[in-house]
Amino acid sequence: MTEKQKSAVLDHPKYYQISKEIIESIKKGKIIKGAKVPSENEIIKNYEVSNTTARKALQEVENQGWVKKVKGKGTFVSEQTIERSANKILSFTDNMRQSGFVPSTKVLNTQVFHRDQSLSIQGRNYTMKGPIFKMHRLRYADAIPMMIEVRYISLKFCPNIDKKDMARSLYSIYEKDYNLELKDIKQVLSASMIGPGTMEFFDLKDPIPGLKVEGLSFCGVEMILEMESSLYRGDKYQFSVNAN
């Protein structure tokens, strides 16, 4: 354990440390979906803690969405689903980090073309002027392929972006390398099968439903910075929405 990790542990109460250990076991697949996590009594015995601490530890694991308590039966590992708020501008990278996963990216292919790219969305047709940098990427949470995407990026706003390391977070490239900020995102969410030709990327043996996100991002009024078409695996990813 590094000094930093030690101090992080010392800063947290006992119940929190126990909850972290249980969550780690779930993340590593030591306790699989549908299986029981240690009971209050087992935690009391294994960690030599009070029943209050044991209860709080399990409560914390449940609050973070990793398990679900079933009355009289025990506490079971839930479906491992990552959630993103659809209302906020958030990079995949930050989304994964906030969900407790290590994000990574595999660039599948890239291309520079000179024609314009159009997208019809929310009842309007948008055109991004060429030249455009197009790339296919596969995005991971830990070792799990979560999403496959095609992105079209304006080379007018981001000259030479095709020469950059595309395993990096695009949002941070926009910000740090081009001083551009995403101001507005328009997207459409729909349901789409992840079937033959696509499911192999997700290491799936059978088709599953997925969530398709099509959209465009503006870095200013009528300034289209990028267009995207992404497919998230429906068994591990969902969007949260608030309306008021």
Add this chain to the structure above:
Amino acid sequence: MTEKQKSAVLDHPKYYQISKEIIESIKKGKIIKGAKVPSENEIIKNYEVSNTTARKALQEVENQGWVKKVKGKGTFVSEQTIERSANKILSFTDNMRQSGFVPSTKVLNTQVFHRDQSLSIQGRNYTMKGPIFKMHRLRYADAIPMMIEVRYISLKFCPNIDKKDMARSLYSIYEKDYNLELKDIKQVLSASMIGPGTMEFFDLKDPIPGLKVEGLSFCGVEMILEMESSLYRGDKYQFSVNAN
């Protein structure tokens, strides 16, 4: 034609009337998905209008999302998808009306129970106190089954709602009959198969991916008015989202 219809037609320019007729043909299935709508030249000939009017008519049909122009090939009927903004509080009824469809509802079954109902959403567990009115409904756009839903409504906030006509819009019942307004909605959107046991409701012969919406609505701070679990057909329904 009624007097009201006549005046509606007279109030609109010619190109708009033509666009309405084309849209009606698509809605009635006279021109199916992927098929060509009349070309500019055909419109000029059939309606005895100028090429400006013909072009504007086709543009209007495209602007409303019913067709897509393919350069040098013609104008084709698009996938007929209804869209809803995920950021706004909008009843199914109003959503369908705004999309140009006539909404209707079939109540499948109803039940009153006295236990509490819980829902874990956005990392928090919510409990709505009993008694609760539970109902299954199938919702239509024109004659197309679009969505199947289970709703749990607080009988504490809406006493005797189980005796009302549930083919009505719930939002209007809340407002008119109980003077309650939805202040805040928390939902999760995920992908889910519409398979055997469910696809029959949608008149589908084969499974298709659907969009599942689970959520709860508040009529005040910590006042849960209803919980829902809805399944929208993925081939005809999608959500739009804006983030900024």
